[in-house]
Amino acid sequence: MAGSALATPSGGGLNLFNFAEQKIKMLHLTWFAFFLTFVIWFAHAPLLIHIKEALALTDAQIKALLILNVAMTIPARIVVGMLVDRYGPRIMYSLLLFISALLCIGFAFSQTYDALALFRFLLGFVGAGFVVGIRLVGEWFPHHQVGTAEGIYGGWGNFGSAAAAMTLPLLALSFGGPDGWRYAIGTVGVISAVYALVFYKYARNTPKGSMYFKPKKTGAMVVSSWGAMWGLILMNIPMHLALGMLAWRLSPAGVELFSTNMMYVLWGVLLLLFIVQTQQTWRVNVEHLRAGxxxxxxxxxxxxxxxxxxxxxxxxxxxxxxxxxxxxxxxxxxxxxxxxxxxxxxxxxxxxxxxxxxxxxxxxxxxxxxxxxxxxxxxxxxxxxxxxxxxxxxxxxxxxxxxxxxxxxxxxxxxxxxxxxxxxxxxxxxxxxxxxxxxxxxxxxxxxxxxxxxxxxxxxxxxxxxxxxxxxxxxxxxxxxxxxxxxxxxxxxxxxxx
Missing domain, CATH: 1.20.1250.20 (MFS general substrate transporter like domains)
Structure with missing residues (x-):
């Protein structure tokens, strides 16, 4: 049996200014990536009054944008979690930042409400960035420091929403004119695209000499007991119900983005997706559970x-x-x-x-x-x-x-x-x-x-x-x-x- 312990037994705090340590560099590189995702995700919030005026939106349409902003994040975090385990955080964070940059710029220069709503829905994808960094930070820090490191990553990254609220109105004002808000949000997209390249160049999945472990199967979470498999299937239900609630809130019962019939169609799609997901969970797990x-x-x-x-x-x-x-x-x-x-x-x-x-x-x-x-x-x-x-x-x-x-x-x-x-x-x-x-x-x-x-x-x-x-x-x-x-x-x- 070969040994490859990735943690040291000794204690010790984190010196966040010790840039000679590769793991400290990696922590700063990663929390800033997460910070940017939250700036993108909530860039619209402090500029809603300008967006409303520019496109003559109703209060119901604004509320619909806020709901659409979180809808994609639930399935995106599940899918991105699988992909990061398979392909590694370096490539996944770089791709996520770059794709989100394009979506952010698309949102900024949307000329119709339909385009605005579509890009806002797709931008829920950027909320999955959090998942990527959790895996990366977990690779670089030993058990006695991983909680602190993950907390810094999560806390400082989450601050991106507050940073957007504090800076983007001023940036829009500095650009001036009726399209100032567009240039402010577009600038965030450009910064994200550039940082995607920076991250790809400097980030590494693991410390030198450490192995990046991948799951043996993809397509669903692999479990190690029959009870766990049924537990996994049950825990998937609330996620589909939450998406169903969002569809209901976007129907005439809520903000009237679409018709009641469309809500029923979406509910049917969610039910179908749950059935497919359950079948996939069974397919991925049944063979090795039967074998032991x-x-x-x-x-x-x-x-x-x-x-x-x-x-x-x-x-x-x-x-x-x-x-x-x-x-x-x-x-x-x-x-x-x-x-x-x-x-x-x-x-x-x-x-x-x-x-x-x-x-x-x-x-x-x-x-x-x-x-x-x-x-x-x-x-x-x-x-x-x-x-x-x-x-x-x-x-x-x-x-x-x-x-x-x-x-x-x-x-x-x-x-x-x-x-x-x-x-x-x-x-x-x-x-x-x-x-x-x-x-x-x-x-x-x-x-x-x-x-x-x-x-x-x-x-x-x-x-x-x-x-x-x-x-x-x-x-x-x-x-x-x-x-x-x-x-x-x-x-x-x-x-x-x-």
């Missing part, structure tokens, strides 16, 4: 399911709350302007810079399961506190409660992805893709709930669902010892995970 799975290929799918539930509550609630919080402050507290409401709400997303890295660091330092329990428990308490807020609260106290809640939300996200690379190295992309997709499913569900209930009840619903996640995390196993991977030459490699 070698010990070196086994992993616990239970871990994957628990992390999906946790990310549903963490990232799902973040996406939902960030989109509604400015309006919440505006409508709850009398006498504040829309600009001030936006600034007060921005603290929730701004916390990503420190919260997500802290969640990863907690996981590295104090244990994976324990950190998850504390952070998701804090998340539940935070949302319960936000449910108690009303117009009688002192505004600084309300902002403080919001930021405290956001710390637990984003730190919880960091803790989730501190575990993802430690389950099955050759399938990290697929595991990250599924967990990431569940985050988007959570956002769809929470925002759908918001359309039927009050703001306070909305926060209570999130708190209650977080308690479900807390129960699930109680069954999480701390990664310990080693996981095994089999190289293409048949040699078995042991990777230290705790």
């Amino acid at each position: 799975v070698p010990e070196a290929d086994k992993y616990s799918f239970k871990q994957v399911g628990i992390l999906n539930i946790a990310y549903f509550a963490t990232f799902g609630s973040e996406l939902a709350v960030v989109s509604m919080l400015p309006l919440y402050f505006l409508e709850t507290f009398e006498g504040i302007s829309a600009v001030k409401a936006g600034l007060l709400a921005s603290g929730f997303a701004f916390m990503n810079l420190v919260s997500r890295p802290m969640g990863g660091w907690f996981s590295d330092k104090f244990g994976r399961r324990k950190s998850m329990l504390i952070l998701i428990g804090g998340l539940a308490a935070g949302y319960f506190l936000m449910g108690l807020m009303d117009s009688h609260w002192w505004i600084p106290l309300a902002v403080l409660a919001t930021m405290a809640c956001s710390f637990f939300v984003q730190a919880g996200e960091g803790a989730v992805f501190a575990i993802v690379p430690l389950i099955k190295r050759s399938m990290t992309g697929q595991i990250a893709g599924m967990a990431g997709a569940y985050g988007n499913v959570g956002a769809v569900v929470y925002l759908t709930v918001l359309s039927y209930v009050s703001y306070s009840m909305f926060f209570y619903v999130i708190a209650a669902s977080a308690l479900v996640g807390l129960v699930a995390v109680m069954f999480l196993d701390d990664p310990k010892g080693h996981i095994t991977e089999v190289g293409e030459d048949g040699t078995v490699h042991r990777i230290n995970v705790g």
Whole structure:
């Protein structure tokens, strides 16, 4: 049996300014790639008023664009997760950045609403970039640093949405004229295309001398027990239901982008896709499950399911709350302007810079399961506190409660992805893709709930669902010892995970 431990047993923090270390260079190269994907993904948001005026759009059409922006991301994260495991993060991130750059430029210079809507739908693809970097960072950092590194990658990359909000209106203003917004968004596309080439030139899938492990089969997630296969099929259902909800919200029952008959057609397509996906899952897994799975290929799918539930509550609630919080402050507290409401709400997303890295660091330092329990428990308490807020609260106290809640939300996200690379190295992309997709499913569900209930009840619903996640995390196993991977030459490699 050949050994190829990719982690060292010693501890130690990360010096982010030590550019002599190749892994530090790789971390900076990767988080900036993710940062750019989020700038592209949310470039339209701060410029919606200009887009609305330029194309004479209705409020319903604007709402449809916001829904279309997240629709593609759910399936894209699943597909890109499979592709990154197969072809490696270097080529996949480069391709994703370049394709997204073309779509971004297409959106910027769309002359009709139909073109605008099409490009906005396709740009949901860029949200899959997150998955690629999770695999790459997991390859470069040992188990005692991987949580911190993944947290920095996720937190600093997520800040791209806030950076877009802060810089693109000024950039549009500097270009001037009625097409300033087009040039601002187009500039983002050009930067992304250039960085795709930079990333391809300098990124490497693994440290020198390390092996990049690939799954033995592609087309569906490979599992190591019959129970895991049925669990995988069940966990695919919510993703299709979430897409069905989005189709419903785009029908006359929502923003009237298309007819009721078209909604039924889309539902039929989603049902067909689920059947095909289930058949593919069976085809990929049935042979090796019947033959018996070698010990070196086994992993616990239970871990994957628990992390999906946790990310549903963490990232799902973040996406939902960030989109509604400015309006919440505006409508709850009398006498504040829309600009001030936006600034007060921005603290929730701004916390990503420190919260997500802290969640990863907690996981590295104090244990994976324990950190998850504390952070998701804090998340539940935070949302319960936000449910108690009303117009009688002192505004600084309300902002403080919001930021405290956001710390637990984003730190919880960091803790989730501190575990993802430690389950099955050759399938990290697929595991990250599924967990990431569940985050988007959570956002769809929470925002759908918001359309039927009050703001306070909305926060209570999130708190209650977080308690479900807390129960699930109680069954999480701390990664310990080693996981095994089999190289293409048949040699078995042991990777230290705790």
